[in-house]
Amino acid sequence: MTEIKKTETDFQFVLHHFKEGTLLPKKGWQRFKLLHHISYIRRNIAAASIAAVVLAASASIYYISSADRDSESKTAVTNVDAKTSNTSSEVKIAKIQFRNAPLKEVVSKIESVYDVTISNLPKDDIMVTISYEGTAADVVETLNELFDIDLKITPNPSED
Secondary structure (H helix, E strand, O other), X not given: OHHHHHHHHXXXXXXXXXXXXXXXXXXXXXXXXXXXXXXXHHHHHHHHHHHHHHHHHHHHHHHHHHHHHHHOOEEEEEEEEEEOOOOOOEEEEEEEEEEEEEHHHHHHHHHHHHOEXXXXXXXXXXXXXXXXXXXXXXXXXXXHHHHOOOOEEEEOOOOO
């Protein structure tokens, strides 16, 4: 008799809590799909978050490494000789390019390319980024104006 009483209690519980349509297979599959979809969305959000972190870290590393490369001084010189029309002497015209180079290095390169001597260098370390085509006097004049300095140029004696 105890078993009958237990079964009756179970039936009472089911009847009390039963909601129509909850035990239908179609509803069960819909619930399963919804739960599966939610876990799918969570997984995609986690993957997207990880990808964003990796991308941000890569961008940071690239930015820092390119900043290090830009801090290195770079120079390029292209020489072109030409005669001026108003005098018979030959004037050297060259194209020079400097990127983040110290002024002392720029002056040294100008002296070697144009065969001149430059004096009155300032004591301050000035970083120069410039692309210029012209004579030594033009380049020095431009540097003087740009950096408010007073470089003096004297030609080296020619070896004839």
